[in-house]
Amino acid sequence: MPHTVRYRPQLIDQLISAQRIASYSKVFTTKSDAELVGVYLWNAYVCAAFYPLLCTVEVTLRNAIDTALTADLGKYWWKKGTLQYKSFALGAAKAPYPLDQITGNFAAAFNSAQKDRSKRMGKRFKGKPDHHEIVAKTEFSTWEFILENEFMGNNLIWPKHLGKVFRGTWPTSANMLLTCKDRVALVRTFRNRIFHHEPAWKRSNVTNEKQAVAHLHEKAEKITELVSWISPEKIDLLEKSGVLKKVHRACSLSEIERFKYLSQVSSIDSMAKFVEVAEAARANDDTVRIHISGTQNCIYELNPI
Incomplete structure (x- = not known):
């Protein structure tokens, strides 16, 4: 039984760390080390529940953008000279920051895809990876940078392709591109917390279990909303496959009690x-x-x- 586990000193103080576990004790009501570690394990359970949803939004976003831009600009649309931008000036020494980040991310993705192909082949691969291999290796930040206002204007990719990328019901907003960029930034930040094994529930104004659960539900709804802007079909899949229900069930007071070993x-x-x-x-x-x-x-x- 969990109550017979020896939690201190090594398990809590060293392997989890006293600093990390302290953040849980300040927010969650616990009466023993078993309950405290139970809440810590609940956070891991929540992260696992969010994983399919976060993967869905990342893959859906990047594929929707890549499909639209590939059809217009070709397979290597991200190259300087191909991807046009608002502040272009003939002979300018430096490209704008968003374009630098995009081309840098794709260069890194190219190298990563090349290394993966080498590992699969068992020898060094010197050729060019397939288009889909490169796109799959990009950092999530790539798809935030491509939504920058630098690419909005006449004869640029936005707003020309907004309706092709975001095919769902748009939010009421005076600036759809900025709204989408801000939402992608929010999702990316939360995704990084999840993938780096940090407390998913943590925010400055979260001081109790009820607030932690409310915060997680808010994140789930914002992520789901972003998917709905891009693809109504993906929302239908997430609902019918039980992915959304699993996320909301995990983010509940009853599940916290279960991980504290207090449920009946x-x-x-x-x-x-x-x-x-x-x-x-x-x-x-x-x-x-x-x-x-x-x-x-x-x-x-x-x-x-």
Whole structure:
């Protein structure tokens, strides 16, 4: 049982770190080290639930932009001289910052794709990686930089391709490009927290469990909204596959209690009782813990889909 684990000094103070675990103790109500580490594990569970949603928004965004720009400018649309920008000046010594970042990111992606091909072949690959290999290796920041106002104007990629990239219902905004760029920046920052194993719930004004859960729901809704601007079909997939439901279920007070080992176990002694518990789990969208009477002392978790 978790309560028999020896948490200190090595597990909490060294392997998790006293500084990291302290941020949890300030926000979450815990009465033991088992509950405290339980909340820490809940954060890992939340990060795992967000992973498919974050991957979806990143892949959907980059593919939507790349498809539109490739059709217009060719497979290597990101090259200087091909990707035009607002402040272009003949003979200028330096390109604007967004263009430098985009071309730099694609250069790094080219090298990374080339190294991957070499590993697969078992020898050095000196050729040019396929277009999709390069695009797949780009940093998420690439797709934030391409939404800069530097590329907005007559004969430039925006607003020419906005309707091709963002095919869903647009938000009410005087500046769609800026709104999208700001949303991508928000998603990228949150994605980096998730991928670097930082507390997903953390924000300056989050001081208790309820606020932590509310903050996570807000992030999930903003990420989902960005996907909806790009592709209604992807939203349909996320809903019907249960990805969105899993995120919202993970970000709940009941799941925090479960990871603290405080949730109740329902004893199942008949099919009628099982149906009753299962229906309650479905109605509340909760994970419930059950024990089937007459069996060994095993606890099962029942997840509605």
